[in-house]
Amino acid sequence: xxxxxxxxxxxxxxxxxxxxxxxxxxxxxxxxxxxxxxxxxxxxxxxxxxxxxxxxxxxxxxxxxxxxxxxxxxxxxxxxxxxxxxxxxxxxxxxxx
Numbered sequence: 001x002x003x004x005x006x007x008x009x010x011x012x013x014x015x016x017x018x019x020x021x022x023x024x025x026x027x028x029x030x031x032x033x034x035x036x037x038x039x040x041x042x043x044x045x046x047x048x049x050x051x052x053x054x055x056x057x058x059x060x061x062x063x064x065x066x067x068x069x070x071x072x073x074x075x076x077x078x079x080x081x082x083x084x085x086x087x088x089x090x091x092x093x094x095x096x097x
Contacts, residue, residue, distance in 0.1 A: 003043040
């Protein structure tokens, strides 16, 4: 097992330090607290088994974000089509006058 600092762990997994702290507090990530130079420092215990589980959770979040983006794109595409139809209708009305 390897020890890694909170900031390094956050950078490695592209997470915020706040989210890493939440993971530590909830117990999703194993950690140890050491005293260095008169202050407490938290290190995450890095092992392959727990990292695979955590990476799967992070990837699923990314997939959810991708689905939300695709849904937003679909809605915007429909709105553009509706606006184009409305413009065509207005052009026809102007031409008839």
